[in-house]
């Protein structure tokens with residue numbers, strides 16, 4: 001795994017994605033990052049850029065990057081696309097073929113392996129409509145790591161916690 005594209009969506013666990021970037025860098029992996037607008041509520045572009053060594057893309061409305069069809073280049077570039085944390089929203093949008101922002105457009109355009117690392121409230125995770133979306137994505141070849149069970153930021157307990165960064169790396173190398 002030489003090139004990883006990390007898509008960070010807008011969940012409370014977005015801070016864990018910073019540690020994930022650090023671990024990939026330590027392993028010598030090239031890592032480029034894309035954040036959704038919601039993710040920018042939880043993390044800053046500066047921390048992502050300093051850790052990854054690459055500029056963070058957040059929008060399709062970037063004429064300099066998109067003059068060369070930057071979103072397609074990003075979709076082609078990695079060996080694997082990891083969405084961590086993956087919100088209920090981004091998972092459901094991709095399962096339904098939506099491409100409403102840069103992150104979703106890349107996920108629609110890539111032919112590389114996609115790995116979702118879900119993170120959300122237990123009721124969202126257990127929602128029947130949402131579980132159908134997960135099945136659709138699994139059937140079309142996407143991989144899911146986690147979630148794990150435990151205490152959540154909202155005070156509830158159950159499935160929905162984002163897998164720990166070390167565990168994500170370990171799981172990626174297990175088929």
Ligand SMILES: Cc1cc2nc3c(=O)[nH]c(=O)nc-3n(C[C@H](O)[C@H](O)[C@H](O)COP(=O)(O)O)c2cc1C
Nearest residue numbers: 009010011012013036038039087088089090119120
């Ligand atoms: C404080 C806060 C925490 C949130 N945490 C999560 C979360 O852990 N998982 C999730 O699926 N949505 C969470 N949301 C809701 C998402 O931010 C929201 O659905 C958003 O539209 C996701 O957009 P994105 O998928 O484009 O990043 C949270 C919202 C707020 C305000």
